[in-house]
Amino acid sequence: MEPQNDIDDLPKNPANFTALTPLWFLERAATVHPTRKSVVYESKHYTWQQTYQRCRRLASALSQLSIGPGTAVSVLSPNVPAMYEVHFGVPMTGAVLNCINFRLNPLNVAIILGHAEAALVFVDQQYFALAEEALKIMEGKSEGLFKPPVLIVIGDETCDRAPLEYALSKGVTEYEKLLETGDPEFAWKPPRDEWQSIALGYTSGTTANPKGVLVSHRAAYLMSLNVVLTWGMKEGAVYLWTLPIFHGNGWCFTWSLAALCGTSVMLRQASAKAIYKAIAEHGVTNFCAAPIVLNSIVNAPPEDTILPLPHVVNVNTGGSPPPPPILLAMSQKGFRVTHVYGLSEINGPATVCAWNPNWDSLPFEAQARLNARQGVKCMCLEGLDVLDTKTNQPIPADGKTIGEVVMRGNMVMKGYLKNPKANEEAFANG
């Protein structure tokens, strides 16, 4: 393509151009708010300075293990501090982070590890057996040529010690020991090209074949800002992780929280009681919740709640529209619920449907009708339309005609890994 006429021919230089990457957010948070809390989990409380140092240690240690550009590093972990740190430490080496759904069976985990060609797997002690079984399946299929990925076990003092001891007895390195081998001043660099991949996430459950969705540093940067703006999240937000981080990198909130210099409050398992407790103890301002979690919050026994809430708590819910009665009950308890729609191929929300307080007084059917079109496109998504699947023409916006949602923009995935057929289908007609 020929370049367009421009008024000048000023080249990019190191002072005015750098790759867009969410890694900058971490560096800034550590500089701007070194002592502010970054991650809180049980008795572990880190500051941004500490988190930055831990991520650099991690990147340094991985580099020493020859992890770098072009390599996938997988993780099987619930929402614990290490899960947050790999989101920075892994891409700081140029490698690609692959978070795996720990609810999958060993065969599916094996398929993913094999397809991604993971060189290293971080595994929470609770899922060590799952990883081990997956590796056995891989070995069995390899016909003697198997070079297993390096395993690193993430220990957790709140858990039963047996699986950790077992892993250590097998000679597996513990996460904290790995960090100790790294340099806290490691000089990481942004990727040379922002189109470089930062994350690889496998679709599962909602579509037939697991496909590896690749996300670029550029898309992750833009999506991180997009979620902040879409939900009007504030600088210094205190975010409670109920959404599993393995799910689309926590909708990019992992990186958004560094941009906001906010605090990640982590739970090994979300329950209504734990959510109310975190609001009371840590001043949680925002969390995400699937309809089932909303339901448990609404129906929690009084002794598990801390009602009335000490401050407004913003709840982001995604996927299919939550039932209006639940929305109404949440609103009556003082939660402000915003509903969005996203998908793996976007790595976060693509459309947003702000619940209109005027709807509260309407009959439920009217509410459901108003909520039927799932919202409007988010700030950083350039194109959105609903097309007739046969003619590829936009359908009328009448709330009745059914079509296929199509999107276009910088937040859309690079494509699926090693799957030209799926890419051809996904990007058909641009």
Add this chain to the structure above:
Amino acid sequence: MEPQNDIDDLPKNPANFTALTPLWFLERAATVHPTRKSVVYESKHYTWQQTYQRCRRLASALSQLSIGPGTAVSVLSPNVPAMYEVHFGVPMTGAVLNCINFRLNPLNVAIILGHAEAALVFVDQQYFALAEEALKIMEGKSEGLFKPPVLIVIGDETCDRAPLEYALSKGVTEYEKLLETGDPEFAWKPPRDEWQSIALGYTSGTTANPKGVLVSHRAAYLMSLNVVLTWGMKEGAVYLWTLPIFHGNGWCFTWSLAALCGTSVMLRQASAKAIYKAIAEHGVTNFCAAPIVLNSIVNAPPEDTILPLPHVVNVNTGGSPPPPPILLAMSQKGFRVTHVYGLSEINGPATVCAWNPNWDSLPFEAQARLNARQGVKCMCLEGLDVLDTKTNQPIPADGKTIGEVVMRGNMVMKGYLKNPKANEEAFANG
């Protein structure tokens, strides 16, 4: 530079990559909030749908006049709706917007128009004589080879009609008439490359020689989001324009407001009375104010005020730190003041110093001391340091040592137009 290893070689395609440009924000605002107010000025009230149509008409009309990529289009106008519209209509053609300080004398205006090689000048009727004089100076210097830029006069029914009548008698086209020649469905396109220039602004006053600062579509996009995030501005914000838009494209707020689907409330001239009136009439949530404006707000006679304020009003002030007594008085009246530091070469704020409410009770000297370091870097600025001017090494952050502020990142200008020497100096040592 050799490309880095990547896990995939998936190419960019129209579905997952487009140039970053703030023009998308306008298209989205018109789609998402077609009937919400975009621009309010005296009796003129536009919706986002109307503003989008007017901007497309403008782009279409300019294209018919052969305005396109590589061409500068200048503007001499106070904060009126046309000034907002040129920020979208001009770059929609690929051309570069050059807003000129209308307080300059005719010679300086002539120098700028000549240096920018402006093909067309939009001029508010109040400044028509200024433009005419500048053109005469240019003609006098040209030794007979002068091809004057096309003039378009922006009429204003709230002004004395004489200058407009005079311009029309000279055969100059009126802005609204120009719009009528354009297509409201004009199919604009984003630039092919986001490094393409969107704006050219001349430094004046604070540095010795006026220099033409070039801003790319990419930088304008990122700065637009940066100001929203820096000031925590909300979706649907009602922004009062007191900051002159010619000043760094209104610190990119022109584009930010489209991103927020917010409302621009415009004033031909800001006064304390007009500011209070706009807060009462239009529900203004945010405005920018230089220290002199803060002073007039604080000292306004009671009959000009509407105290107590009906809601919190956020005030952004820039440049040198405002005197602590003024900050205190503003805070007591219910304004929430945030202080930032920016410069022409960045086209908006680079650092932010949130006023800490705890400081209110301290002695003034202590406040001034706390405010001495002008803040921390904004979200989208990747590098910021204060260097010793001789050694180019960072100075200690002790609030005493004086150094030169240096910045690096995607919001930094492309460079100065036709000024290799200034560029060499500005980008020395990257």
